[in-house]
Amino acid sequence: MTDAWAIDVDRDDIAKAALVAAPAPPLAPGQLRVALDSYAMTANNITYAVFGKPSGLFGADKDGGDQGYWDFFAERGEPGRLPVWGFATVTESAADGIAAGDRFYGYYPMASAAVLTAGKAGPGGFTDATPRRTTLPPIYNHYQRIETLEGYRTADHDYWPVFRPLFLTGWLIADQFEDEGDYGAEQILIASASSKTAIGLGFSLARRQGQRPQTIGLTSQAHVEALAAQAIYDRVIAYDDIATLDAGVRSAFVDMAGNGAVTHAVHSHFKDHLKASIIVGKSHWDADAGAAALPGPERQGFFAPGRSQKRIAGWGGAAFGQKVAEAWLAFMEVAPRLARIDRRRGGDAALGAYRDMLAGRADPKAGIVVEP
Template identity: 80%
Template sequence: MSAARWAIDIDRDDITQAILVDDQDAPLAPGQVRVHLDSYAMTANNITYAVFGKPAGLFGSDQGYWDFFATRDTPGRLPVWGFATVTESHAEGVAPGDRFYGYYPMAESAVLTVGKAGPGGFTDVTPRRTTLPPIYNNYQRIEALEGYRAADHDYWPVFRPLFLTGWLIADQFEDEGDYGAAQILIASASSKTAIGLGFTLKRRPEPRPETVGLTSAANVDTLAAQGIYDRVISYDQIMTLSAATPAALVDMAGNGAVTRVVHSHFGNNLKSSIVVGKSHWDAQADVEGLPGPERQGFFAPGRSQKRIADWGGAAFGQKIAEAWLAFMDVAPRLTSIDKHSGGDAALAAYREMLSGQADPQKGIVVAP
């Protein structure tokens, strides 16, 4: 007898339209497993996934984030990072009770197709997902997570994917000689990806560029007190920065008005302008005819694959684990965990994050 579980369906054309639905358990095919989501995080990064739910060229194909867990003729299922436990298995090498960290739909349960199962985990080989970057299809056993500590469990889904992105951006800056910039401006500086970037840049030995966090006026004092950035200013203070000092912009927000102010103020002294996410999803783009450099997109899975090729998977894992453990020593004072349980709370958490009113000092964790 099949069981009904909850899931959240989102309109692919209007991400404000989301509803809680019943999701019937279908029989498993050979090679498949059913997992129950134990916990997942809801962050601004998930809103970026929703904004780019439709094909946007990110994956070198006609796929978008909606295609990870839903077929084209159905509503979108938002991808989230979290932990899950296997409840039913028709796959060799994976047994009920096994626990995995990875990428799941915003739902109570999920069905995955197991490939390359081993001591470290497995790869989802569901046909529509095989062309996606490996980072999205890799499910790691908790016991095999490098740098994992039980005390940090709730911080993994909240911070780990975003910290990795920030760390990779910092690595690219160092690899590119900081693009010749003496100051790195980080927009939406209270976001978790920005905090990961700021933390990593600040760990570099001197001389290094000054890090300047850009945030709303209400967040300046709190963010400055965290000590992540060398300096924190509000968006309306951008014009007070020295335009003669070569700068780079890392834009986590996708807010065209902020981008235009920075480009106009620095002109050719803006050496690089990198777009990472779109947490300000409803802000007007307004990027036509910008002075200064052409905006450059940053795609963390691509950078990860490059570094794995450069260093090897083991060395890459060791480097990020070392940085992660250093960050975990300070993360609890930056962010508290705010737990929510059940489908109604999950839907409310999505709507809160979409509204832009979520407290940046709280990490939202949903326990289905």
């Protein structure tokens, strides 16, 4: 398919996805059309699909109803359009302050093109003012000009959509742990430790000055040796070896994938010595979360937009941006050895990338970048 395309996802069954033609509608005043240059396909996107329908994450919209990730790029009753992070170039503009050729980093639908509505346009970018998006978290609605991205370097271009949102989530989790006194834990167990969010968390914890808990990456047996060699965590063990850990050590658990069996194993082993159990994503979309009747603490969700908004309110946007940029540039010194770029081109390849990620076939040591 050579013309404009999009990928429609069944809101009730995310395994059903189809490549469809996407004719270009005329622009209304204030709108702009962009062509996507590149975007990343990661496990994070599967989490977006899992929580596509209203799930209590975002709170009420202007009509008092709940919202989900499908609300960013599709009206209710339409097939879902999966959000992705990437770069795009303006091809047509009816918005003041934005011209054809301008390039932006931000949140786009899984498609070759998109129509956005510019609000608060300025030298640094704009905020999408599409009515259904105005009650959704601001962090997803801001589009930044490439020239003003703090911490951006051309050499890191492909790693921005692959790692930046996930690294930021990991960094924010590490920030919350420090803010909460590590929940009293002496060690932090991080499941799906080869995932990009987990690596961001492990890296951020390792950079902390002063005393901190030991980090233990949990992964499948096949990935233990390679992950340990990356030296992101203090230790790396297989899921099957959780029972070999000292059950009397005060511990915290961060679950990146919603894997019920691993969650049950950790809670059952540490019981009351488990001081916090945090679930971040749900890339294991078809797995039982295993939340019922677990010993130990009640599980708590982590929501990156909420945490970032708290820090921006407390520190100010400029200080928040500087702290993230400093951490990001340090991470970019090691990112190329952690993941190679797996480039996919065109609509059929984009659909294949989504299916690979959904089925768990994607190589965790690769970052999939789709060029529509």
